[in-house]
Amino acid sequence: MASMMADDFSPLDPESGAQHGGVQSVDRAITVLEILARTGDAGVSEIAEEMGVHKSTASRLLSALDARGMVQQNSERGKYQLGFNILRLASAIPSRLSLVKEARPELEDLVGKFGETVNLAVLRSHYAVNVDQAMGPSTLATQDWIGGLTPLHATSSGKVLLAAVSAEVRSRILAEAGLEPYTQRTITSRDELEKQLAGINEAGYATSYEELEPGLNAVAVPVRNHRGVVIGSVSISGPAFRFDPERIPGLIDELKQAGHSISAKMGYIDA
Structure with missing residues (x-):
């Protein structure tokens, strides 16, 4: 019995053990949901x-979640x-999420790490539209792309989309847009x-080496929503003489992580 109680609560703060025991139970319940979201069933x-707890603890967590309709048992x-009930709760989220708001910290973080301009783009008709931008510190990185309509076939973001x-x-899309040559590349x-x-x-990820403008290189990765649908792209661009994305250590991995x-x-769970 003592072992079971310790497994269930193990308070982090001796002055508020009951409160922290409740927090731990909430944390464990969320972990159960994350496991089921990743595995499909378990x-x-x-x-x-996987959680490192007693079977009795896992069983009680599942029973509580089952009673609220958050999980169900396959007979x-x-x-x-x-x-x-997970779907009911989740359906209230997407309309309240702002892609620009959620992406902004990641854009700024990338600028801080690599010092180049970072853009967030979405698909509109047959264009990639830049909806947000974090500028690099260099005087060469001064072009404002926000609101700009860029061709899909000649940009890294466009190719991702x-x-x-x-x-x-x-x-x-391509029948309407065509494949206009913007540069020799x-x-x-x-x-x-x-x-x-x-x-x-x-x-x-996608790259663009001087395909939209001479002297401009870029690399982009997709952004997905809660259904796994690509809803945007994040790109880093810079002058070709110093910016070769596939040769800068860690850049593509960091961009993918962003x-x-x-x-x-935005609610996406990578299976």
């Missing part, structure tokens, strides 16, 4: 093992999965573009 033993397999849509939607072949887009989905962080704030 049994009591699996959850207990055939005996495992638990997320319940329908193009790669995320279905082949049917992409065909319609702009991709104007549909076959070549499709090959690059396939590689983008596999690599998780994309994941923003996506998580």
Whole structure:
């Protein structure tokens, strides 16, 4: 009995043990939900093992969540999965989330780490529209891209957005937009573009080397919503003479992490 009580509460603050025991229970309940969101379903033993608690503790947590409709037990397999009340709660969130607001700290963090301009873009018609920007400190990084309509096939953000849509939607977009050559390096072949887009989905990022403007390079990653749909892209751009994104140590990994962080704030759970 003493072991069970210690496992359930283990207060962090001896002066407010009951309060912190309750906080720990809430934390554990959230952990159960996160496990089920990641795995799809899990049994009591699996959850207990992953959390490092007694089976009895995991069972009580699941029973409490089941009573509130947050989880439900599969009658055939005996495992638990997320319940329908999770959907009811989640449905109230997306309309209240602001992509620009949630992304802003990540944009500023990237500027602080790499000193180049960082943009947040979304798809509008057949353009990538920059909806927010964090400027780098260099006097060379002074162009204001906010509100600018940029071509999808000639920008890193645009390629990320193009790669995320279905082949049917992409065909319609490109039929309307065309493949205008902005520089000698702009991709104007549909076959070549499709090959690059396939590689983008596999690599998780897109690049643009002087394809929109001579002397301007950029790299971008996707941002997803709670359904896993790409709703935007985050890019870093800079002068070609100093900015080669695939040769700057850690840059692409940090950019990907920023994309994941923003996506998580928008409700996305990476399985």
